[in-house]
Each structure stands twice: as C-alpha cells, then as structure tokens.
Amino acid sequence: MTQRTKQHPLFARFYAGFAGPALEKAGITEHRRRLLAALSGEVVEIGAGNGLNFPYYPPEVQRLVAVEPEPRLRALAERQAHAASVPAELIDGRGEQLPFPDGSFDAAVACLTLCSVADPHAALAELYRILRPGGQLRFFEHVRADSSAMRRVQRVLDATVWPLLNGGCHTGRDTQQAIAVAGFTLTGIDRFAFPESRIPLPAATHLLGTAVRPAGDTP
Incomplete structure (x- = not known):
C-alpha cells in the first residue's frame, strides 16, 4: 500500500452495492447535472469514488483527472472512465x-x-x-445542520460510530465556512435537504454551489 492509498474495503463494497444506487434512486442525478453544468477546459475531481459523475461532464471538458484513494472504488471508476463522455484519467491520491x-x-x-x-x-x-x-471550485456536500438539536446529534455521531461505519465520513462539517477560509470567493450556493424525508436525517443538509479562486491571485 502506498502512502496515498486509503483502504476502506467494507465501506467501498457498501457504497458501490447499496449507498450509490440508493442515492441514484433518491434523485441525485439532477444534482450531479447541476454540479457539472457548463464546465470546460482541464478539470480535477477529488474523491471520485466509483466514477458516477463521469457521464455528466459536458463535452467542453478537454481533460478530466479523477483522484480516488480507495483501491476498490478506483478500480470501478476506471471501468466507468471507458464509457465517460470526456477523456478521464484515474489517479491514486488524497485530497490533502x-x-x-x-x-x-x-x-x-x-x-x-x-x-x-x-x-x-x-x-x-x-x-x-x-x-x-x-x-x-464546484461542490456538492452534506454539511452541518441548520437546527441546534440536529447539530448536537451530528456531534455525537461524528465523535463515535459514524466515521467508523462510513469510510471516515463526518455529518456536521461547516464546509461553507471552510471554503471561504481557504481563500475562495463563494459565487453561488443552494442549501437544501437531500434526500427528502419526513424523518430528520443527520446527513440530509446539503450544499451545492460554486466558488472561485480570485482572478488577481497569481500562482
């Protein structure tokens, strides 16, 4: 195992066999399309999983580099890449x-x-x-809940069983704030519950949006 590789074999099987299809059934395709609409040029996707976004990249994308540290999910993504609508390259790597x-x-x-x-x-x-x-930067993420009661639930879950059962996932991260702190300018955000449910879910609050690296900030 290289330093980049991150193995979560049980979660990878669960996600590919159950969680991923369940999200598709709940209507995630619409959000994938919104996330990727009008992209062009050279694009990187981190945490590409098993490549379920690949079919929704527009043809104006000249090159897609997909980064995924989990070996089983990366292998599944490589199969998806052959049917992708744009040239896709899989890389073993971590977002950090x-x-x-x-x-x-x-x-x-x-x-x-x-x-x-x-x-x-x-x-x-x-x-x-x-x-x-x-x-x-295009992002679609589940984030910290709006209500204080659900935020308390998220803190308990994140400190105990949730990350262990879900490949390191945390329910209550303040991703919008983290994006701003990183230096990005937020240019559009949609905040909504997904999937829609009568029962409050700890990972239901989602953000879908766009942020930019300021044009005057030279590398």
Missing part, C-alpha cells in the same frame, strides 16, 4: 496532498468528498493551489 503543480486546472470538483477527507482544510488549500486564478 495532490500530485499536481500550482495552477494546473481550470476547475475542481468535490462531490460528497469533503465530509470524509481526514483534513478538509488541507484539501481545500490544495484545491486552491492547483486551480488557475479565476478557476472554479
């Missing part, structure tokens, strides 16, 4: 230590990923670094 030069990409994508990286602030700093000035 991306193997790319400064200012390498026109856009970056984080989809249900910043909840599970070990250090989201380091990952966002890396995304900032590898984007060209004016480059976009």
Whole structure:
C-alpha cells in the first residue's frame, strides 16, 4: 500500500452495492447535472469514488483527472472512465496532498468528498493551489445542520460510530465556512435537504454551489 492509498474495503463494497444506487434512486442525478453544468477546459475531481459523475461532464471538458484513494472504488471508476463522455484519467491520491503543480486546472470538483477527507482544510488549500486564478471550485456536500438539536446529534455521531461505519465520513462539517477560509470567493450556493424525508436525517443538509479562486491571485 502506498502512502496515498486509503483502504476502506467494507465501506467501498457498501457504497458501490447499496449507498450509490440508493442515492441514484433518491434523485441525485439532477444534482450531479447541476454540479457539472457548463464546465470546460482541464478539470480535477477529488474523491471520485466509483466514477458516477463521469457521464455528466459536458463535452467542453478537454481533460478530466479523477483522484480516488480507495483501491476498490478506483478500480470501478476506471471501468466507468471507458464509457465517460470526456477523456478521464484515474489517479491514486488524497485530497490533502495532490500530485499536481500550482495552477494546473481550470476547475475542481468535490462531490460528497469533503465530509470524509481526514483534513478538509488541507484539501481545500490544495484545491486552491492547483486551480488557475479565476478557476472554479464546484461542490456538492452534506454539511452541518441548520437546527441546534440536529447539530448536537451530528456531534455525537461524528465523535463515535459514524466515521467508523462510513469510510471516515463526518455529518456536521461547516464546509461553507471552510471554503471561504481557504481563500475562495463563494459565487453561488443552494442549501437544501437531500434526500427528502419526513424523518430528520443527520446527513440530509446539503450544499451545492460554486466558488472561485480570485482572478488577481497569481500562482
């Protein structure tokens, strides 16, 4: 196992066999399309999982580099890459230590990923670094809940069983604040519950949005 490789074999099987299909059934396809709409140029996606975003990249994307540390999910993503609508390359790597030069990409994508990286602030700093000035960060993430009662539930879960059962995932991260602290300018955010449910769910509050590395910030 290399330093980059991160193995969660039980979670990988669960996600590929159950969680991923369940999200598709709940209507995540619409959000994938919104997340990736109108992207172009050279794009990096961190935490690409088993490649379920690949079919929704627009043809204006000239190059897609997908980073995934979990070996089983990366192997599944490599199969998806053959049917992708854009040229896709799979890389073994972690969001906190991306193997790319400064200012390498026109856009970056984080989809249900910043909840599970070990250090989201380091990952966002890396995304900032590898984007060209004016480059976009597209994100779709579940985040800290709006209600204080659910935030208490999230804190308990994140301190106990949730990360162990879900590949390092945390339910209550303040991702919007972390993106701003990393230096990005937030240009659009949609906050909503997904999936829709009558029962309050600890990972239901989601953000879908865009942020940019300021154009005047030279590498």
